[in-house]
Amino acid sequence: MTATDLAIIGFGKIAREQHRPALEASSAFNFAATVDPFNTAEGIAAYKDVTTFLAERPEVGAVALCTPPQVRFAVAREALLAGRHVLLEKPPGTTVSEVMTLQRIAKEQGKTLFTAWHSQFAPGIPGARDWLSDRKITAITVTWREDVRRWHPGQDWIFAPGGTGVFDPGINAYSILTYILPVGLYTTEAALEFPENRDTPIAAQLKMLTEEGAPVDLDFDFRETGVQTWDMRIETDRGVMELSQGGATITADGEVLSAEGALAGEYDRIYARFAELIAAGESDVDVAPFRHVADAMMLGRRVQTEAFEW
Amino acid sequence: MTATDLAIIGFGKIAREQHRPALEASSAFNFAATVDPFNTAEGIAAYKDVTTFLAERPEVGAVALCTPPQVRFAVAREALLAGRHVLLEKPPGTTVSEVMTLQRIAKEQGKTLFTAWHSQFAPGIPGARDWLSDRKITAITVTWREDVRRWHPGQDWIFAPGGTGVFDPGINAYSILTYILPVGLYTTEAALEFPENRDTPIAAQLKMLTEEGAPVDLDFDFRETGVQTWDMRIETDRGVMELSQGGATITADGEVLSAEGALAGEYDRIYARFAELIAAGESDVDVAPFRHVADAMMLGRRVQTEAFEW
Numbered sequence: 283m284t285a286t287d288l289a290i291i292g293f294g295k296i297a298r299e300q301h302r303p304a305l306e307a308s309s310a311f312n313f314a315a316t317v318d319p320f321n322t323a324e325g326i327a328a329y330k331d332v333t334t335f336l337a338e339r340p341e342v343g344a345v346a347l348c349t350p351p352q353v354r355f356a357v358a359r360e361a362l363l364a365g366r367h368v369l370l371e372k373p374p375g376t377t378v379s380e381v382m383t384l385q386r387i388a389k390e391q392g393k394t395l396f397t398a399w400h401s402q403f404a405p406g407i408p409g410a411r412d413w414l415s416d417r418k419i420t421a422i423t424v425t426w427r428e429d430v431r432r433w434h435p436g437q438d439w440i441f442a443p444g445g446t447g448v449f450d451p452g453i454n455a456y457s458i459l460t461y462i463l464p465v466g467l468y469t470t471e472a473a474l475e476f477p478e479n480r481d482t483p484i485a486a487q488l489k490m491l492t493e494e495g496a497p498v499d500l501d502f503d504f505r506e507t508g509v510q511t512w513d514m515r516i517e518t519d520r521g522v523m524e525l526s527q528g529g530a531t532i533t534a535d536g537e538v539l540s541a542e543g544a545l546a547g548e549y550d551r552i553y554a555r556f557a558e559l560i561a562a563g564e565s566d567v568d569v570a571p572f573r574h575v576a577d578a579m580m581l582g583r584r585v586q587t588e589a590f591e592w
Numbered sequence: 593m594t595a596t597d598l599a600i601i602g603f604g605k606i607a608r609e610q611h612r613p614a615l616e617a618s619s620a621f622n623f624a625a626t627v628d629p630f631n632t633a634e635g636i637a638a639y640k641d642v643t644t645f646l647a648e649r650p651e652v653g654a655v656a657l658c659t660p661p662q663v664r665f666a667v668a669r670e671a672l673l674a675g676r677h678v679l680l681e682k683p684p685g686t687t688v689s690e691v692m693t694l695q696r697i698a699k700e701q702g703k704t705l706f707t708a709w710h711s712q713f714a715p716g717i718p719g720a721r722d723w724l725s726d727r728k729i730t731a732i733t734v735t736w737r738e739d740v741r742r743w744h745p746g747q748d749w750i751f752a753p754g755g756t757g758v759f760d761p762g763i764n765a766y767s768i769l770t771y772i773l774p775v776g777l778y779t780t781e782a783a784l785e786f787p788e789n790r791d792t793p794i795a796a797q798l799k800m801l802t803e804e805g806a807p808v809d810l811d812f813d814f815r816e817t818g819v820q821t822w823d824m825r826i827e828t829d830r831g832v833m834e835l836s837q838g839g840a841t842i843t844a845d846g847e848v849l850s851a852e853g854a855l856a857g858e859y860d861r862i863y864a865r866f867a868e869l870i871a872a873g874e875s876d877v878d879v880a881p882f883r884h885v886a887d888a889m890m891l892g893r894r895v896q897t898e899a900f901e902w
Binding site: 377584 | 665669685686687692693697756776780781782786791803880883887889891892
């Protein structure tokens, strides 16, 4: 199989640290170009704007969008209409409706659209999903606490409208839950803490229910300077599952299902999946994690908290 | 065809003023019961709770849910699992995710789920949709200004989390737009005015784009004590369409497409559609209007404004 030429649009932190190494290790893709007004990759063709890139490089069949979400729709639409397959880094946009429209356009164009939720590709996730598939969920707690200054230093877009604040990491928890659970979830209460000088929440305490009425409590916080925690505890009618490090380490009833390092291979598996979708002529558009963020923001009670500065 | 026995669950203002007369005029349904802890309809069997009603009246094949949205999911799920067809008054719940789960349950149960957006059944809507179908949209303005004290007197649920505030009428505008336009829309900016003592916005100024980049400006306000306005102006490459009174009166290029009274026949057509869906064994679950509310609340900038009291 010939490798597909791929360009990374938006060559920031996640692109440099995760996408580039995964692409260079992939036999399915050839890292052909970057498109970014400022950043470039040594030895790789660089374009400053999308329109020029699309016009000059018709043979680059696929693009990975790693820009801030606020500009993603227009770029993704332009790429799809120019006949390219599109991978969307999470979150796939600033509104759920954008993604639904892109899904329709991808279908009309016969191109692949892939919403890549990296946490769904954490090492322990398939085992967790299997283990839960025939169990009844009785209670879930999710603790997702990290230091925004450490993981998103100076990234003001995260606190700008559309940046979703603490839901930027929290959406990873949603993406795991919606993927591994055998039942639907919905939010019933949300307390959203907005710093007085910012437009997105820095912390959220959420209550959800499974469709069968089991309680799901979520604690998202961007102000955690101590131990960084991305943990879930899922109680069932037959045993308890615990996920830590964002799904890298998983135990069920004390038995270890997975104990690889956090993030190990997530992006390798993402690109393998993207190649598989392109080969099959299919799309994989999963808006459920994003929908839970929108639901929480629609339903939530707003609490003003102290100003946040980097 | 035998009429289907139907119960109204939640017998408040909208149920008494719209659902009851439409049901009594319908040959497809027989108004068989009310389920409400307080309200009853003279001459109609009354139940105080849903579980008792479902147990005692297995022959009532359909229910219309007119409760406040905060309790709708649990009731709708219980009714579907008890084998009843379900009509959801707008909004269909407090989160989009609930509705997606109900859609799956209805499918599993082989029952009809119908999200009834009454504005989509306004007299001029089919003509408007036809007229727009082969035109290119170039600009849209929406003005939706009404007096909450007049239309929702004392209804505190509307300002409670999940009540969506000014989006309760605004969602009618979304339901018209998403139904009649031949292109997708997405929100790019929202200023949301929250009264300091309430949890949902009392006004919103919104900017959207069509997928092709045409501007859509929306002005929603719940504080309009003068002339009540529910108007849209849709500019296209071949003429201008104007909708007023929520879709009752529509002109295109000066020609009148529809000029019936506001609300005329909306609920008659809703029940005719529900009967049609039941007969065909289908569901009609349209979450697009609700998704735009969630998107605006996720994306929007929050502005605190003066306290609101009835």
